Amino acid sequence: MVDIATRVYNHSFKIDPIVRSLIDTDFYKLLMCQSVFRNKPDAQVTFSLINRSKHVPLADLIDEGELREQLDHIRSLTLSRGESTWLRGNTFYGKRQMFRSDFMEWFENMHLPAYHLERVGDQYELTFEGSWPEVMLWEIPALSVLMELRSRAVLRGMGKFELQVLYARAMTRAWEKIARLRTLDGLRLADFGTRRRHSYLWQDWCVQAAMEGLPGSFVGTSNCHIAMKRDIEAIGTNAHELPMVYAALAQGDAELAQAPYDVLADWHEEHDGNLRIILPDTYGTQGFLDNAPDWLAGWTGIRIDSGDPATGAETAINWWKSRGEDPTQKMVIFSDGLDTDKIIELHQQFAGRVRTSFGWGTLLTNDFRDLVPDNALAPFSLVCKAVKANGRATVKLSDNPNKAMGPKDEIARYKRVFGVGEQVGMEVVV
Amino acid sequence: MVDIATRVYNHSFKIDPIVRSLIDTDFYKLLMCQSVFRNKPDAQVTFSLINRSKHVPLADLIDEGELREQLDHIRSLTLSRGESTWLRGNTFYGKRQMFRSDFMEWFENMHLPAYHLERVGDQYELTFEGSWPEVMLWEIPALSVLMELRSRAVLRGMGKFELQVLYARAMTRAWEKIARLRTLDGLRLADFGTRRRHSYLWQDWCVQAAMEGLPGSFVGTSNCHIAMKRDIEAIGTNAHELPMVYAALAQGDAELAQAPYDVLADWHEEHDGNLRIILPDTYGTQGFLDNAPDWLAGWTGIRIDSGDPATGAETAINWWKSRGEDPTQKMVIFSDGLDTDKIIELHQQFAGRVRTSFGWGTLLTNDFRDLVPDNALAPFSLVCKAVKANGRATVKLSDNPNKAMGPKDEIARYKRVFGVGEQVGMEVVV
16 A cells, blocks of 8 residues: 555655754764853854865765755754653663753754855865854764765666665675674674764664674664664763864963863763763873873773774773773773774774773765775765864874874974874874 | 554455465466367366475475465465456567457466375475366466475574565675676576565566666566566466376377377467477477477477587577578577576577577576575475376476486386487486
């Protein structure tokens, strides 16, 4: 039986919206947003799209009108009652009422602020300006929209069965990865792939496949909407934007040197347990840890997001030991450019020495490499970052100089202030 | 929107029927049925299921109650008005009114006759007895039901995503085969896979994939129901059961020697063009052609269904030449155990020498080899054959002694009458 009403209703759509909910975003964005809403509500920031993969001519692939329609649609969204209830009522990491009432009231009434879009050559310049708690919420939906519009552009014109077989191949590949991971004892793995997913539906499929294929090991997803829909845990803590903006807001070198610790001091007040995860690489991991106050060593874990992951984990283990902590009680979260081989290698390498956890991103939710001619669906490195705060440029160094961001002279100043020496460059794949 | 009515309607099903239409069968069955209905309406025959793959314990895999329900459901079917209209109105091979009114009236009122089912060890004994035109129509649905119940038995208990990936793998495989065939110039290919299909829906998928992937080359399907649904040509002519039953009905050796030609004389009266296809191997191809009357050389083509296919085609070409015919105007139809490699090889080998056509069966519609543990979905060799006619055993020799059927002494007699000498045995895969 054809459901006539559904058919007619579907025909009334003006567009097929990619992002349909304000919680189709990463959980840590909401956690950070609450922290910013409390601690720096008036900071004015600029977020900007950066396509590190210049060979992908986004402005040639994606129609500007379609992109505007998608972005405008996101601006029309508000938090639904059910989403609000889920956020207010959920238990995250065993803690109820993660989100305070004042934050929820603000969030329930918020619309995303205006965007500025301009074609420059074969790329788009897409920027968001305004108060930090609002602007920061653009990052993930902006990336999701661009990624999926690019997928749609490539898929357009393919035959019905050609498409079905394309997804059949992608499913087979994802399932084979999951099957390999099934052999690992005590694996802890989450989906971190929202920002660079092939599409919403595909991310949702990957999450469900991981739920079925890795029972006990797959612990949740960073995507709040999918976590809600699939009744699993939303996963995440904090990201580089906090130290980057805090650092840009700092007055003078002394405040700058202190900024990354100020971030975590604010965080420390609000959170405990699995939410106390250090992200140490913004201005160089080694220096950050060497100069860290003792109370940070009491935190639950460290997330490794750049540089050689094994080296990063060893650095963390040595640091905990030097501060009198037992590394086997600590957690290392790997989240940079992971795929099956790397996950297996790291899991085995650190088994018994430290608790490990894996945030599997792009190569879970967007491994369409070599599935269409010219590799036109291969994932690429698109980010949306805070580039200014109160008129001052932000800087990121990270443990991989190829991931560094900011004006040259400021990078030099930050390197000096944070005592960052020679760094080894690594290719940024995704 | 959930279509509530559909959900409720679906819940009212007692079973999920495998065969839902009397024309979910091979086209040649209906062509032969009409011929039998006219020429031998009173012959009493027995058809019997034969599982040549003894290692597949059908009676352990398939619940007897479920099998009976499926067979009973088929007995409840009658030709629908639309199916009748399609059969009466269709143009087959450019000819209208392929089916005569008296046949259609009989067919419209026919129910399939009773069956006899008994478990013997780990196999089922399944036989059908009665008048030839009715009993013969059991062959294809009986096979489809057993094949699909076996698939269902293996698939039961698999997870939702495990299942989806299983079909993703099968789709990828089928599509890769189709993509390889796309490179062949002037290929003519049809689906002959009804009897040993993985399932009805899977056959329907394969047909649609071939339609999209091989435009111009994929000429149709043997399955009438799918041909009607997908608006493509129904393909087929005649099969071994005609000479087998005619031979069993023959009185004495002289009539026996003549029986295969009597079949084709009856056929000759009714059909022309692409329906005049000789199936010469029932009692040995070489002897059949050597002793054939000249009018048979005027027929359109020869179907090769056993023995080495290239040898069979060479035999046919030489025979046409010896009878003064131009082989480049003739057609050779290959239909025995084909898969991509074999199709490519034969197509290239005979290009320009004879027109070729391929009836791709089991390895199109049931290539689930190595997709589940213990290869439990691999296709296997199940047939349903006329074993008796008017109380006398039937015999088939074919060009492969491993495909021979019938009582030992009768096989010896047939070999003597038809002058069949040494034969080379070939493995029967499917």
